[in-house]
Amino acid sequence: MGGLSFDIAHLLAGALVLVSFLLLYQSRISALISAFALHAFVLALAVAWQAAIQDAPHLFVTAAIAFLFKGLVIPIVLNRMVVRLRIHRAIETVGGIGPTMLVGMGLVALAISVMLPATDLADPLTQEDLAFALAVVLLGLLMMVTRRNAVSQVIGFMSLENGLILAATGAKGMPLVVEISVAFSILIAFIVVGIFLFRIRERFDTVDVQALDRFRGERR
Amino acid sequence: MIAAADALYLVLAIPFAAAGVLALLPGYRITARLNVVATAATFAMACILVVDRPPVGRFLFVDDFNVYLIVLNTFVGFTTSVFSASYIGHELETGRLTPAYLRFYHAMYQVLMFAMNLALLSDNIGLMWVAIELATLTTVLMVGIYRTHEAIEAAWKYFILGSVGIALALFGTILVYLAAQPVVGEGLDALSWTRLVESAARFNAPLLNIAFVFILLGYGTKVGLAPLHAWLPDAHAEGPTPISAVLSGLLLNVALxxxxxxxxxxxxxxxxxxxxxxxxxxxLTSLIFAAFMLYRRRDIKRMFAYSSIEHMGIITFAFGMGGALANFAGLLHMTMHSLTKSAIFFAVGHIAQVKGTQRIAEIRGLTETHPVLGWGLVVGVVAIAGLPPLGIFMSEFLVISSTFAREPLLAVPLVFGILVGVGALVLRLHGVAFGEPLGSTAPVRATHVPMLAHLAIVLVAGLWLPPPLVAWFQNVAELLR
Structure with a gap:
């Protein structure tokens, strides 16, 4: 049984890294949002599995937050926002999928080679969880660096936070305070982001939409 | 007389409650005054903590190290709120802020004070992280409050870089927990700082090493250390000046x-x-980088933001050297820099308002048109440049001499960076303070008390430090090792 539960935890954490790679090369914004929903969904599964094998029921709350809030609410809100800003069909230049993916692979290798030797004393599950979590964090950072658009930067940031939650749940017995605070701060962070996206609209307007309006002679 | 345990909670409860009240109250005059009263009351509570110390609690604790920062924090918070009252009135008149935004501004000011005090007082490294995240978010909102294109850009940049920093710091915190967990046991104890220091000798060292790298990069972003400083000049230049004063004087210290x-x-x-x-x-990287950046600045607030990076570099260097003398110098420098830099921002805030610009080229001859502000700025810049007889001279002298005594080679880049910075500041100061007056000469309707009070303390500290204070700094320096 120990072997199976380990394998499933391993599988889910590995899947999260895989979806992070998926996020890296989505060039269309609506596709990016869907990929992020998948990311949050995988995270929810991973956290729920940790809750089950660690016998820590409070972690189910974290899993539920990840599923409902990040997997459903945020993607829906973001989709609407993107439609309202008229950038949902916008294609972002990611700056060469090939190089980005190569850098991403390098980062995963780095995460594993740094974390595995350092966590020698911890049990193997924590050890691998931590390595994967660091990989997700680094991939999120990479995504924030390679993107210019505000929405995709926010998604990069949220995928990074997903990595942090994976790390926090992998750490056995991490007090509830931290989990709630993490979830809570994400909430605040998102409110901030929401306000920003509203104000940043100006920026998008000057980038493309206003130019289009002027071209059509319907300047607002 | 209020008991120490109550004072401890009141240091947090007063700003928290004031934030709620200020968010609801209309009217600029009442809210600005209430803001001052609340910060003054918080400062008074902090002073009680110096005399009488509460026992270590479950989440909060007071020791020699944080009590001095709490007093500094609440004091500068108080003087800044006095400055802010006259500054913000002008912003309201010129229409840069609407009454609704002003209400929001005052509430956020108190939330920021609450968050910084919580970060300083918390014994729990998780709680400390939450508090610093809260402080970051409130300052992001305040930096963007003018809603100009530049302000939004600055706030966005700050938000993105600040959140990345804070995320890395959380990862570091989780790693520290993992290192502590086998020794201290699961649960809250493994996040309690006092417990962690007690049993740190038995922690898994490689894990701690990685954790510290993340912590240094994460919180270092908030300290504004190069190469992670990119948010800092923009956030200082585009936000309201009281916020620049609090950011430079306090928030950078809290992160450090x-x-x-x-x-x-x-x-x-x-x-x-x-x-x-x-x-x-x-x-050292921050110091030398910022010293060179000082030469090309055209915006006066941006210039002093780079000067903050420079000084945080010196302080980080001093603590990095470690040892009783260097730590002592670092602590003194932290205090002096807070007081001086906020005094400079008080002066710069009024100057920018009266001249209607932040461009250095358009501000000239201040000592003739506005003697108090002009000479205040001169004294402030002389102090921040580290010239005698003011307080920063003493702390910089201690940093340099302790470095010479132990690692003479390291003193070379240190002295080089400081001298380059002095050159830039003196060069710019000359144009701004002296020469043919340029721009509006309208008198400033504002109180200069906060600025003068800070400069007076810095001057006195440069000439004479009271022995109990010295003994106390030495004590803390020992604590820091």
């Missing part, structure tokens, strides 16, 4: 405080890497 707490954990573990060299490298 967090780094130092973790440095103490590492210091208690014999097998972990020495955190000193990492901090020395980052400190």
């Amino acid at each position: 405080y967090a780094v130092l707490r973790f440095k103490m954990i590492l210091g208690a573990n014999p097998e972990a890497i020495a955190p000193g060299p990492l901090m020395i490298v980052m400190g």
